Amino acid sequence: MTVYNLYIFDRNGICLHYSEWNRKKQAGISKEEEFKLMYGMLFSIRSFVSKMSPLDMKDGFVSFQTSRYKLHYYETPTGIKVVMNTDLGVPNCRDVLHQIYSTVYVECIVKNPLCELGGTLQSELFSSRLDSFIRALPFFSVRAA
């Protein structure tokens, strides 16, 4: 079981952070284009899901999976979107994504007045805390190449 990569977006679609651990395939486009495509896809999925749903939803879109990976999604009321790609063995982990928001993002970024919001996060503390957090997850293991 493993975590491939993770994106964090703000409500304007700006990618605040991206990390990868075990990614085997790149998208074939520049990172900037990839972030835009990912955000556009998620925004469209949310719109799609709200129209298609036969019942009233509370949390909305939670995850999707393909034959090779699973994308987990969590969004805060402020529009911060945490997106994590894992392999198929990982069950829904909304609470893990919420923890990334509350213990890493809020602690390192929001509470640091020198960290500007609305752009790529430059904080070393944030990157290293996030990295340790992910590596400590029970479903994270570095696969042999």
Add this chain to the structure above:
Amino acid sequence: MSRQSNRTTDNKKMNSELFTLTYGALVTQLCKDYENGEEVNKQLDKMGYNIGVRLIEDFLARSSVGRCHDFRETADVIAKVAFKMYLGITPSVTNWSPAGDEFSLILESNPLVDFVELPDNHNTLIYSNLLCGALRGALEMVQMAVDVRFAQDTLRGDNVTEIRMKFIKRIEENLPADFAQHIRIGS
């Protein structure tokens, strides 16, 4: 290994008098810098706004409150959860407008103004205007445009401190324009 600190109780308690003194020093310095009461109010509002847009994330991280779907819910959360969490007081929610889009928060006590007396030549100053900016900034981040002002202030001789909040509109989240070229999907 992430440190799991106990988030329900703040183990770094700060002396509230230090907080009151800090805020007071801030306001008096602004008065010296700007001289005009209206200008100081504007600055306090701006500062409050900048605090509000960050504080909301801490609030969401610490409380398990989800999105509010109704202004009454918003009012309750602000009075019973947010004010309690950050200022240690629980204002009461009253004076609802018939359309349900305006209400008042009545504060029995205000930690910002302990020991404060407004001198006569500062009668346009809204001493606690930081609170208005903070509420406005925080709600804007959860897609609500609101107008917040002080209707009554014990510092100006009223019996209670009353903050009036008015709902203006919902801010819709839109896909930024340059995404259209990256995905050929209708909304």
Add this chain to the structure above:
Amino acid sequence: MAIFSVYVVNKAGGLIYQYDNYVPRTEVEKTFSFPLDIVLKIHDEKVLVSFGQRDGIRVGHAVLSINGVDVNGKYTAEGKEIVEYLKDPANYPVSIRFGRARLTSNEKLMLASMFHSLFAIGSQLSPEVGSSGIEMLETDVFKLHCFQTLTGIKFIILADPRQTGVDALLRKIYEIYSDFALKNPFYSLEMPIRCELFDQNLKSALEVAEKAGTFGTGS
């Protein structure tokens, strides 16, 4: 009743078949006095609740009828603009029915085409080699399952998240398609499927799957 609907999408992303097996209706009718404390907005030619959820009326619900008469998009049955009508105190008290808006056929066509694109993007953004497109999409109230054949046709089922056996059902629908659509000489490929036998067999397959798959959800 845990299988909500079935969609079949052709290679180009066009919707060629759609069947709603069970669409739960949550509607609320209430009488209101002036002023209305629910915030409304116009979206896609419908009047929706933007804010002010209570008593079963949820954000996202549409205005379905006024004083017992069904509305026509954003206009009342008499042709007046709903938003203007509700701003006039003379029209109160008024009885309004709110609920989830039914999808029109045009909307379903558009959503099918949207999913067709999302399916492909899911594959493009894969961090692993050899990924398919989106095969399963989950929300807190429904799960969307998608099976894409090697020929590019997609069979899509929306079901309750606890419904089991959906993958087998998708394969069964593929079989039904290859029998009653493809083997029908009067059916043109990639075009909308209008074959009685296809309908009938699909409905029976859904019944069988529902009976086998649900476990005591009060049905």
